[in-house]
Amino acid sequence: MSRFPRLRSPILARLLSGAAGGLLVLSAALPGPGCGGIVVVDATDGEGGAGGQGGAGSPVTSSVTSVTSTTSVTTSVTTSVTTSVTTTSITTSITTGPDAGGPVERTLYEHPLGQVAGGMNTLTFNVPADTLGFAVLAEPVGAPATFAQLGVSTLISPTNAFIISNYALPPTDWSFAWYGITVAGVPQNDAPAVMPTVAPGIWSVSLGDPTGANTPGEATVWMRRTVDGQFHGGLLDVNVFLANGVTSVPYLTETLIEAYTDYAGLQLGIVTFYPLASQWSVLESMEDMLGALEQTAAATRRPALNILAVADLAGDLEGAAGVAAGIPGQGVSHGTHGSGVVMEVFGDFFDSVIMEHEGGHLAGLFHTSEILPPGRDPLGDTAYCSDVETQFENCPDADNIMFPYGSFEKLRTPMQDRVIRGSTLYRGAWADGYQVEPPLDEPLPPPNGPAPPQPIAVLDLSGQMPTARRPRPAPSQAWAAGLSQGAAAVLSGVWCHGGPAAVDHHGVLQRAGGDDPVQLAAIGADPTAPIQVRKRALAAAGRVQPPPEVVAVLSTIAGSEGSPLQVRVGALRGLQAAGGPELAAVAQGLLRGKDPVLSEVARRVLARRP
Ligand SMILES: [Zn+2]
Numbered sequence: 001m002s003r004f005p006r007l008r009s010p011i012l013a014r015l016l017s018g019a020a021g022g023l024l025v026l027s028a029a030l031p032g033p034g035c036g037g038i039v040v041v042d043a044t045d046g047e048g049g050a051g052g053q054g055g056a057g058s059p060v061t062s063s064v065t066s067v068t069s070t071t072s073v074t075t076s077v078t079t080s081v082t083t084s085v086t087t088t089s090i091t092t093s094i095t096t097g098p099d100a101g102g103p104v105e106r107t108l109y110e111h112p113l114g115q116v117a118g119g120m121n122t123l124t125f126n127v128p129a130d131t132l133g134f135a136v137l138a139e140p141v142g143a144p145a146t147f148a149q150l151g152v153s154t155l156i157s158p159t160n161a162f163i164i165s166n167y168a169l170p171p172t173d174w175s176f177a178w179y180g181i182t183v184a185g186v187p188q189n190d191a192p193a194v195m196p197t198v199a200p201g202i203w204s205v206s207l208g209d210p211t212g213a214n215t216p217g218e219a220t221v222w223m224r225r226t227v228d229g230q231f232h233g234g235l236l237d238v239n240v241f242l243a244n245g246v247t248s249v250p251y252l253t254e255t256l257i258e259a260y261t262d263y264a265g266l267q268l269g270i271v272t273f274y275p276l277a278s279q280w281s282v283l284e285s286m287e288d289m290l291g292a293l294e295q296t297a298a299a300t301r302r303p304a305l306n307i308l309a310v311a312d313l314a315g316d317l318e319g320a321a322g323v324a325a326g327i328p329g330q331g332v333s334h335g336t337h338g339s340g341v342v343m344e345v346f347g348d349f350f351d352s353v354i355m356e357h358e359g360g361h362l363a364g365l366f367h368t369s370e371i372l373p374p375g376r377d378p379l380g381d382t383a384y385c386s387d388v389e390t391q392f393e394n395c396p397d398a399d400n401i402m403f404p405y406g407s408f409e410k411l412r413t414p415m416q417d418r419v420i421r422g423s424t425l426y427r428g429a430w431a432d433g434y435q436v437e438p439p440l441d442e443p444l445p446p447p448n449g450p451a452p453p454q455p456i457a458v459l460d461l462s463g464q465m466p467t468a469r470r471p472r473p474a475p476s477q478a479w480a481a482g483l484s485q486g487a488a489a490v491l492s493g494v495w496c497h498g499g500p501a502a503v504d505h506h507g508v509l510q511r512a513g514g515d516d517p518v519q520l521a522a523i524g525a526d527p528t529a530p531i532q533v534r535k536r537a538l539a540a541a542g543r544v545q546p547p548p549e550v551v552a553v554l555s556t557i558a559g560s561e562g563s564p565l566q567v568r569v570g571a572l573r574g575l576q577a578a579g580g581p582e583l584a585a586v587a588q589g590l591l592r593g594k595d596p597v598l599s600e601v602a603r604r605v606l607a608r609r610p
Contacts, residue, residue, distance in 0.1 A: 105430035106437045107132070107234075108303060108332070111221045113205075118214025120153065122206045125221050127158070129200040130229035133422020135330055137338075138182045138207050140217040144294060144336040150217040151177025152184040153208045157193035158201030167210050172366045173375035174327050177210045179290060180337040185328040185364040187422050189378030190415055197229050198422075222332050222424045227431035231421040234428040235269030235436045235462050236260055237304040239334070241295055242273055242456065243281035245596035246311045247345045249273050249457045257461065258352035260359070264412065264420035268461040269427060269436070274298050275453050276308060282600045283342065284315030290337045293325050297335025298452035302440050304331050305359055305425050306340025311597040312569050313344055314604070319505045319539075320344075321406075321532065322354040324361030331362075331425035332440065346531040346566050353406045360402050363423040365416055367404045368397035371503045377402065379415040389508055392489035405493025479529035487514035491523070491533045491540075506543055509536075517546040521553045524570060535570030542574030551575070551582055558586050569601055576605050584609065 113123045113136075127134060136155065140148035153176075155164035163169065164184055167176045176184050184205070187194035209215040226232055238260070240252055253271065260268050280292045296306040313320040322343035329338040341358035345351055366377040369385040376384050385395030388404055399409035402416065412420075429436045480488035490509045514520065514537075523529055524538035538557065541550055557563050558571035572590065575583045583605065590602035 102433055102435050103430075104435040104437060105227075107226055107428035107430055108222060108224050108424065108437065108440070110332070111223055113219040113221060115218045116150075116207055116216060118209075118216045120206055120208040122154075122204055123219060124202050124204045127198060127200050127203050127223070128225060130225050130227065131198045131200065132224045132226050132229055132231060132428070133198060134186050134221050134223045135328065135424045136184045136205050136219060136221050137330055137333065138184075138217060138219045139336070140180065140215045143180050143217065144297070144333075144339075145180070147179040147290070147337075148213070148215050148217075149177045149179060149182065149209050149211060150207055150215050150219075151175070151182045151210050152205060153210075154204070154206040155184055155186070156204045157191075157199045158203060159193050159199050161191050161193040161199075163189065163191060163194060169378060171374065171376050172327075172378055173370060174366060175210070178326055178338060181326075181330075181333075183326050183328050183330045183338050185419070185423060187419055188328065188364045188366075190380045191378075195415065195418060222330070224422060224424070224428060226428065231265060231418075232429040232431050232434065233436065234266050234421075234426040236263060236266045236426045237269040237301050237439065238271045239296065239299040239301060239304050239306045239340075240271065240273045241276040241280075241292075241298075241306065241308045241340075243276040243308070243310045243597075244278040246281055246309050247347065251347070252309060252345070253459060253461075255351045255355060258349070259355035263356070263359070264417035266420070266426050270301060270439075271459045271461055272299065272301055272304075273456040273458070275456055276310070278596045278600050280308070281311045281597050282604055283310055283313050283317055284604060286316060288315075289317065289323055289342055290325075292342060293337050293339050294335055296339045299334045302332050302334060303424055303426060304334075304439075305362065306331075306334060307355065307358075308340060308342045309345050310342055311344065311565070312573075312601055313342070314573060314601075315608075319536065321346075321350075322358040324358045327361050327366055328364035328423060329362040331423070344532075344566070346535070347564065348531050349408070350530060350532050353401070353408060353410065356410060357401050357406045359425075360412075360416070360420065363420040363425055365402050365419055368400045368402050369395065369404065371404045371508070379413065379419075381413040381415045389511075390486065392486050392493075392512075405489065476528050479523050479526045479533060482519060483523070484513035486512035490514065491536050492530060506540055509540055510544065514540060515544050517541045517544045517550045520544070521546070521550045524567065524574075525553060525557060531564055531566050534564075534567045535573075538567065538570035539573040539577065542577035546574070546578050551578055551580055554578070555582050555586050559589060565595065565597060568598060572598070572601055572605060576608070 111125060113125060136152060138150045138152060140146050140150040142148065151167050152164055153167055154162060156162055163186065164176055169189060176182055186198055193199040207219060238256060242249070242252065256268060256271055260266070276295060280295060283289050283292060292308050299306060317323065322341060324341045326338040329340065333339065341362050343354045343358055368382045369376050369388050371388045373386055382400060383396035385391055385397050388395055392398070395403065397403050399407050399411045401407055401410045401412055427436045427439065487509055490505065490512055491514060520537045520541035524534045524541060526534065538554060542554060554571045554574045558568050558575060560568065572587065575586060587602040587605045590598040591606065593599060
């Protein structure tokens with residue numbers, strides 16, 4: 001708790017001034033970083049690279065993992081019925097290719113750079129030939145629990161190319177100065193020094209605190225090499241932290257398969273589920289989010305992508321569907337403020353879009369275009385939209401997973417794949433015919449405090465054969481009848497906070513024509529509309545001076561056990577925004593109810609009443 005006063009000044013000052021929308025915009029003295037992340041996508045074609053289990057021949061089923069959960073996984077967001085499932089048993093076949101006994105060589109390894117005193121420090125390190133990528137991790141003294149900033153001011157190649165300069169990587173609006181850890185990845189842009197191959201030789205990195213404080217700390221470089229600097233496949237292990245009552249292990253497993261099968265040539269590996277206490281199911285501030293990320297210290301498998309599956313992002317995080325803990329974050333050290341992504345779970349295909357989009361941020365991908373121009377990604381093969389707010393789905397990059405509203409087309413470009421392949425998130429294969437490297441075997445030190453939670457479930461998904469994505473029927477647009485095209489696009493897209501100025505998604509929605517509370521309430525009540533659309537429509541309805549009949553609809557839906565969880569949460573948030581006297585009675589009823597998520601949201605809502 002003592003950390004809050006330190007964090008509040010820079011973050012809240014910025015938020016209160018309207019300078020930041022919240023998520024990834026935490027730098028107080030610099031142009032704000034790009035959106036921390038909201039959503040989506042994965043290429044459906046053009047994916048290169050074999051999986052890590054390369055080689056031909058019949059796969060061999062070698063073992064079976066049986067997982068028994070003793071944790072209550074109670075509520076599925078896809079159903080209005082609150083089901084108590086106290087034991088979940090999942091059995092999956094582990095299928096490995098015939099080369100499972102082949103040679104193995106580590107591709108990912110750590111190169112400590114040592115400690116740095118306060119002020120600006122320049123460190124150098126040798127990047128060998130055949131390096132696929134690397135990441136500099138700079139952590140202030142006191143990490144991971146600190147919110148001090150030790151940023152990457154410059155990153156200079158042996159060819160004297162300034163990849164990062166003054167904490168920035170133009171033309172993005174990201175700032176390489178984060179709270180408690182800063183990560184800079186190579187490649188993140190298409191400069192000749194880093195793409196398609198990383199220039200070998202002596203690189204230099206300068207570390208400092210953009211706020212002017214003398215912040216000491218230490219730095220390390222994680223290198224990824226292969227036999228020839230090319231990508232030869234790999235496995236993406238995932239640690240899922242599942243907040244109580246949000247959804248089920250089987251549902252999230254399906255969503256993971258949807259999102260990360262053939263992800264830039266990676267395949268899913270071991271997926272480990274951990275419980276996340278109810279307190280973290282609702283995140284209303286950056287302090288909440290960073291605190292939730294510290295819970296990933298419980299994970300023992302690395303490298304891995306940590307995903308925190310929560311119910312509601314609200315308050316300072318209002319409207320976000322997901323947030324990534326950095327562009328990039330990292331997968332080699334858990335429990336830091338750069339250790340994963342947070343996502344709301346809605347219970348439909350949208351969830352896989354959020355997952356894939358946020359994973360892209362954590363791997364180092366920026367939005368192809370920012371909602372507020374002129375920010376964009378630094379890759380030459382992605383399209384750019386100069387006016388996302390008015391063009392929406394007519395933007396040339398609207399089918400890219402890193403479009404700021406995400407994309408159900410989930411496309412990526414070759415350069416975007418190249419960035420993901422250079423990241424620290426996965427276990428790689430040294431060469432064709434080699435096994436994928438094992439996890440980093442050194443266990444992380446246990447976190448302070450109570451014993452870490454044990455996994456709910458451990459699944460080996462590495463035997464999944466890469467399959468084409470399942471065709472998805474186009475979602476019905478009946479709910480959007482009468483809405484402007486722009487308002488419909490905003491309601492259904494991924495919402496992202498961040499950038500040099502706040503993106504007020506509710507404001508964008510209203511300017512696009514989504515400002516009629518009666519119409520919004522009707523959309524929220526429409527069972528044929530997507531869950532995220534309904535949730536947002538109800539929350540938005542409360543913001544536009546709803547008449548009594550709309551307030552009554554919000555009250556009814558919030559209290560209705562026949563409505564999906566997220567729709568009820570949206571209705572409660574709409575009542576909160578409306579600020580009327582109805583809120584207290586509805587919230588108190590939910591507080592006393594059985595649903596842990598609704599109870600937690602109600603508790604927060606009541607605590608915030610004036
Ligand atoms: Zn995003």
